[in-house]
Amino acid sequence: MKVKMLSRNPDNYVRETKLDLQRVPRNYDPTLHPFEVPREYIRALNATKLERVFAKPFLASLDGHRDGVNCLAKHPKSLATVLSGACDGEVKIWNLTNRKCIRTIQAHEGFVRGICTRFCGTSFFTVGDDKTVKQWKMDGPSYGEVEEPLHTILGKTVYTGIDHHWKDPAFATCGQQVDIWDEQRTNPICSMTWGFDSINSVKFNPIETFILGSCASDRNIVLYDMRQATPLKKVILDMRTNTICWNPMEAFIFTAANEDYNLYTFDMRALDTPVKVHMDHVSAVLDVDYCPTGKEFVSASFDKSIRIFPVNKSRSREVYHTKRMQHVICVRWTADSKYIMCGSDEMNIRLWKANASEKLGVLASRERAAQDYNQKLKEKFQHHPQIKRIARHRHLPKSIYSQIQEQRIMREARRRKELNRRKHSKPGSVPVVEERKKHVVAVVK
């Protein structure tokens, strides 16, 4: 007779001293882990609920401006530095780590219309209502020195926006026309115009650095190549575009923030149909900025909220608002892709987390592993109705909520009318038009 009984040595399963971690032997045999799917589902449900519980995105409010914040700029080299320009011509430089203003400059008379940093981070440019472009040093004046711009260019017309080239010492301003300047000269190297209306903003492409885009009050978005003397092409939309932002990862993609409450993501090569129409705002969209990963962007709107959209989704994944935040004029996503800053009418700059429920600070490895596991579970079960409902739920202020309802009714009425028209007319005479194609009026080359 040969016999072997299962006989474990407890020393192999119990920790030796109190200071050790407990031993946890694992066996992944599926029969020892029954109800795998229902248990994972419940875990995913719990994780989703916890995500909502911990969703506290608001971090800080930077106050100090004495008028509405009109423009924001990130520092290209330092994560903690932010520049802001206000409607009273004041420019403030902030330190985000201690949430303090480190410098204040009375830069212009009237609005500061635009602000941008040089790619090296040693100086920045501002344009204002006083028809000047000024270049400032990033560091403050030393003791006894007077605060003065490095250079000042006096223009003939008001400048409404400015952007710096990503590699070369050149910058572009807009106003009546798009001007491209060399830093060393007081006259633009080239001026481009197409139509007669004023141009709201101009943006350089961060990858194809010679390409710029601008948007004007006559409802069009115009693309330029710096190396050519004439614009490339333009697309005319239903309503005016306030600003555009290039995708930092895909050279040919840009997103336009429009007055008709929508954002449009365009492929530069095919402007006749936007790649995606992003709709969720209930008032004009004033500013847009991409996440450095190029997967998401944030938009600021006149409806007193900011929203985060995934690039390939037409609905927003997140909406941020507070009781005191008024019309949001400008918004920026920080270069580490973790935070969002927005400047609004009521003189404050607010700092938000990009992921509302993210835990800040250093995570222990086990904590990180648990978070990753929960994230994966949420992904796996995201389409289950219960989990989807919880994950999508957001509290909205009454004004936005009622406007959403109202607009839904309007949209529904329009759709019903179209459906009836189609029913009662000759087949094919009322074609079905895609939402994407509805808003583009024309493309001109």
Add this chain to the structure above:
Amino acid sequence: METVPRPGKGVPLKKDKLQAKRKKPRRYWEEETAPTAAGASPGPPRKKKKNLELRRQKLKNAHNSKKSWSSKKSQVTKKSREQRRPREQKNLREQKKPGSQQSLSGAQDPFPGPAPVPVQKARKFCRIDKSKKLPHSLPKTQSKLEVAEALEEEISIKAARSELLLAEEPGFLEGDDGEDTAKIRQADIVEAVDIASAAKHFDLNLRQFGPYRLDYSRTGRHMTFAGRRGHVAALDWVTKKLMCEINVMEAVRDIRFLHSEALLAVAQNRWLHIYDNQGIELHCVRRCDRVTRLEFLPFHFLLTTASETGFLTYLDVSVGKIVAALNARAGRLNVMAQNPYNAVIHLGHSNGTVSLWSPSVQEPLAKILCHRGGVQAVAVDSTGTLALNCVPQGGLRLMAILLPQPPKCWDHRYMATSGLDHQLKVFDLRGTYQPLSARTLPLGAGHLAFSQRGLLAAGMGDVVNIWTGQGKATLPALERPYLTHRLAGPVHGLQFCPFEDVLGVGHSGGITSMLVPGAAEPNFDGLESNPYRSRKQRQEWEVKALLEKVPAELICLNPRALAEVDVISLEQRKKERMERLGYDPEAKAPFQPKPKRKGRSSTGSMVKRKKKVLEQEHRDKVRQSLEEQQKQQKQQKAKPTGVQPSALDRFVR
């Protein structure tokens, strides 16, 4: 330069008696040499015939091990639908061939690449059925599905590889040549094994309050038992430390641990009572009266009671609410078992049927006619595959099938039943509900229990018989028992201890703890049920278990249904959307030929091109529908030849 001896060459050939007795430890680089290794063995009866087979296998394995490991890798992935993913890996492997890769010191890596994984082992962990075709879907979804599938495969291989780390090997009992293991007495086993194991065999002589029912806690560390005449006790049976001993002064019909060893549910004459491990009565549940049998569903925190009045009640012990009370409409219920795979309750009835219940459905999910007389006992094996009952006269009819075919990877699912017809039957629970084997017993089994590794124990009068199969969770061969044992009185309760090779038997003379080598799963999972857990670990486990309590509504025959696509509601939603929009948004746009340049695009040619495409599409459609028709016809023709018409066919609807 020193080189590490290559595996297989330098294995010492020493063979003394000690080594022969102990199993030769398997090196991690060696192929599996015998079925006793890790997952492949129930161990016990190994006859000469099998040895021949084994040798053949060994040869085969040896042959395998000679092959380069990259070919082995391809064996693992052979089953994969597409070889797209492994290709990269293979290239990597090829670079790492023994000769080509040399370290800085010039020494060769004797075991290049990751450890090989046998296909069979990887399949155990595979959760998707590769033989099924992926549903037709949009290219984006398709690629996502493919990625998910590849990931799944990788995970299963990784899990299989981690089996090497399992520390313990299962026990076994083998007779010498011609020796029948059933003749081996407990005393012989106790003599042969080490002291620690021998201490696991004990008898409690409790003649005053018997017969006894007993239950082990989920970790296998604690035991509780209750005598018919009111004696209730709980103890740590490994250290023999008594936790409590009381007399409830009332007839006790059944006893169960709740989720941890701190709480006991006792079915007393009138009501159900809950005690803690000090013997303090915590609750008296008057809504559960005249309870005959108790079951606890640990992942749902449901205590199921079957009563004399014919009600099956589900009590949620975490909140103290009754979740469902189902009327089985079959008279007194005194046979109950739970299916650990899907938490479905199996009730045995006096008319020979076994009915399957879920709290969310008022009717039984399925009814199986198992025996010609009343069902005496039911048990379902730990993979949820097999249940048995004994009935007076044999005969089986399928009355309803609601279970979808579960994936093949969860291989065995048995139910054993015994009835008043003295039959013992093993049923397949994977959708067919057919008896796999049956046997007439001289007395008929009154109690049945499955061990973690698929051993089947039956209590017949004062004798306990144990049968075993060919490996873990295989069908027990009912021809000859693996072990038998005679007790001091008729058996009244029977349960295998989890994670220990021990069978607890309650009888009229007290409690007997029997040694059954090879019964239990040797390697427990520390996060699931850890016999060595500390108080802190238990507390944490309890909180986590409560957090992920599975709701009672999710109990159904296929527990993986939640991970499948809900096609019905998907189609319904699609239809609704189409109605709302007034057109099908996903419809394929009709073909519109593109105008060609340089004057080649006349209206005539455009129309021609359009027509050509349309006709092609039409032809394809016709061809497809024809093929489908032919298939259906073939199936219809094939049916009568394949299956012998049976008299029972008239009952099949």
